[in-house]
Amino acid sequence: MLTLSFRSGVRTPSSASRPLLRGCTLAVSLALASLLVAPAAEAAADSGKPAANARHTHGKAHRPAGKAAATAAVAAPMAVPAADALQMEAMARVNQGVSTCEFRQQVHISESAAHPGYVDLRFKGKQWLMKPVISSTGALRLEDVRAETLFIQIRNKSMLMNQKTGQRLVDACVHPAQQQALSRG
DSSP states (O other): OOOOOOOSSSOOOOHHHHHHHHHHHHHHHHHHHHHHHHHHHHHHHHHHHHHGGGGTTTTTTOOOOHHHHHHHHHHHHHOOOOOHHHHHHHHOOOOEEEEEOOGEEEEEEEEOOTTTOEEEEEEEEEEEEEEEEETTTSSSEEEESSSEEEEEEOOOOOEEEETTTTTTEEEEEEEEHHHHHHHOO
């Protein structure tokens, strides 16, 4: 029979269970930690890196490898549908050349040599093959054939967006033709 006493030196049921509770908490924490480390170790084994560095690769795994990866993505042969009459009409409205953007950045747009009716868009060392489309509002959209980016051209400015995240890559891009349209009022 368990006796409860408030004298010092006699353990009450709550104080008697604390070491057991601490031990269980430690065991559960270690088990959870091992579950988190196992996938990282497998990823490291697949990539050839040691397991200690596996936790650092999570954020980098989704980033492009740099200019070589961007160039390789564009250089790879791609089958795109032939341009129809609407696309060719939209192509005629594309402001080709250099557009100056915010923070002294530039977007370069040129007609694609490999794909008639399409344009090549370059920004910060990356290049995308874009399909011109006129929207119902009259804005011109350049849609990336790989669905990564979207370039929107309106009367007074243009912007480049990342379609996957919905974030702007660059804004306030103004082509000389847009600048002339603004000065005419």
